[in-house]
Amino acid sequence: MSRRYNVAVVGATGAVGEEIFRVLEESEFPTGEILPLASARSAGATIEYRGREFRVEELTQSVFEGRDIDIAFFSAGGSVSAHYAKYAVEAGAVVIDNTSHFRMEPDIPLVVPEINPQDIELWRESGIIANPNCSTIQMVLALKPLYDLYGGKIRRVDVSTYQAVSGAGKSGMEELVKQMQDFFAFRLDESEHRAFMHQIALNVIPQIDKPQPNGYTKEEMKMVNETNKIMHSDIAVSATCVRVPVLRSHSEALTITFDDDISVDVEKCRLALSEFPDVEVMDELEKAIYPMPIVATDTDTTFVGRIRKDIFADNILHLWVVADQVRVGAATNAVRIAQRWIELEDL
16 A cells, blocks of 8 residues: 555645645545644644544644644645744644745745646755745746747846735635625625725725835835746846735736747747646637636646737747636645655655
């Protein structure tokens, strides 16, 4: 019988934690013992996995001791990972962290398995593998095949994101639903907003996360910095991140500028994208076929469409990218990291 791996999920009752269990089950991940963990407030709740119920335990400094956990997924916020990840590592687990806390640490690999699986081997230095920002993941999945097609000659990427409210967790989704209910009851002006700094129903908010001194937001700078760490590149990236009143799945408009000596061939780009793992091209504008959040939601695929050459410059390509950020941008990528980690450990 092949080996089975004991798995802990920190933040088991959150949106990403719940999705990790779904992806583990759907992918037939070789799980042994399951340890769902959450805050004291959620301890005692139950989660269902493969037809069994598991009681959620409180996350403490000692909870990993003697549990023989092989893989610990952390999805409960940066401050939680900062404090508790080391205890999982000390107990012998590899930590796959979904927060931003460790991503730019030089000795911690930041991994999208379709792009830089070789970096997983660096996990031994810290015991931790970082999962990138959700918006970064779907963007680099579209960039990588084009980067390879043109010999690494991407000079600049300008991206505008259209990010679903589920990026703010369950509270974000609940707030949009409540505000829409209030709208139809003619009391939207009385509706509260706590998950977002402004009303999100029937609105877009051009700010995600905290402002930075350079005029960008923290979310935008994550995309700038993480892209080049993952791709081992020096691409100039500029992002504008916007929250939109969509429940799930992020969309992105990308403008990719190649070196001046490149003349973009749209058909070659379309082929390179379609042949890349976990990427699907939907690009028939005349038939109104292109990626949308309702297409991407609850899938593990990054969809690309509206692929077109710039009408003024031969070296510029535009495209549209959509993916379910709870899955592709978090849970699925984390589980894929674990799968590749197991492959490396079995070598």
